[in-house]
Amino acid sequence: DAGVIQSPRHEVTEMGQEVTLRCKPISGHNSLFWYRQTMMRGLELLIYFNNNVPIDDSGMPEDRFSAKMPNASFSTLKIQPSEPRDSAVYFCATCGKWDHADTQYFGPGTRLTVL
Amino acid sequence: GESVGLHLPTLSVQEGDNSIINCAYSNSASDYFIWYKQESGKGPQFIIDIRSNMDKRQGQRVTVLLNKTVKHLSLQIAATQPGDSAVYFCAENMAGKLIFGQGTELSVKP
Numbered sequence: 001d002a003g004v005i006q007s008p009r010h011e012v013t014e015m016g017q018e019v020t021l022r023c024k025p026i027s028g029h030n031s032l033f034w035y036r037q038t039m040m041r042g043l044e045l046l047i048y049f050n051n052n053v054p055i056d057d058s059g060m061p062e063d064r065f066s067a068k069m070p071n072a073s074f075s076t077l078k079i080q081p082s083e084p085r086d087s088a089v090y091f092c093a094t095c096g097k098w099d100h101a102d103t104q105y106f107g108p109g110t111r112l113t114v115l
Numbered sequence: 116g117e118s119v120g121l122h123l124p125t126l127s128v129q130e131g132d133n134s135i136i137n138c139a140y141s142n143s144a145s146d147y148f149i150w151y152k153q154e155s156g157k158g159p160q161f162i163i164d165i166r167s168n169m170d171k172r173q174g175q176r177v178t179v180l181l182n183k184t185v186k187h188l189s190l191q192i193a194a195t196q197p198g199d200s201a202v203y204f205c206a207e208n209m210a211g212k213l214i215f216g217q218g219t220e221l222s223v224k225p
Contacts, residue, residue, distance in 0.1 A: 004158075042215065042218065043204065043215040045212055045213070050211075056212065091158050091159070093158075103161050104149075104213060105161060106151075106159045106160070107158055108158050109157070
């Protein structure tokens with residue numbers, strides 16, 4: 001198995017631009033999580049999906065952030081418009097059964113820099 | 116102005132020694148705990164987990180101990196190697212969400 005796949009691995013953009021991060025979960029995993037990691041705040045959960053349905057988006061910082069999971073094999077996290085304070089590493093993680101406390105497996109992350 | 120980042124606790128050990136990394140969790144109702152290892156430039160990697168009905172679980176060179184009375188979790192690494200150098204996070208499961216600790220940086224001296 002290739003594991004969780006994220007793209008791009010690095011993104012540099014200018015303030016005000018739209019940014020789209022992508023995630024392909026491990027095949028068969030029903031739950032998908034988006035995290036943000038910064039030196040200031042550590043690892044924060046932004047939103048998670050179960051069977052493609054958003055369950056909890058209370059961690060999404062602002063309306064500028066949105067996430068979708070149109071099917072079981074793909075999810076996007078979009079920031080529009082982006083701001084310098086959005087600069088962070090964004091991780092996608094997936095697991096088999098979120099409500100059974102299954103192990104989450106993380107992707108390699110996307111390092112976002114907003115100038 | 117200058118930004119202030121998290122000041123990670125740091126543990127420095129000699130190669131070959133045993134390492135013990137500690138973690139305090141917040142919710143007595145948490146039923147599942149995981150230790151992750153994060154190397155520079157990579158995503159967190161699963162090491163070992165333990166459920167709340169257990170006190171101890173062993174893996175290859177790693178042992179996790181759970182003390183529910185004081186809400187404390189520890190990770191023991193036997194015969195620490197340079198490749199073990201990384202940031203280690205504990206995480207507790209609360210209603211399907213993982214809540215991560217701030218992490219401990221392990222540095223292994225050759």
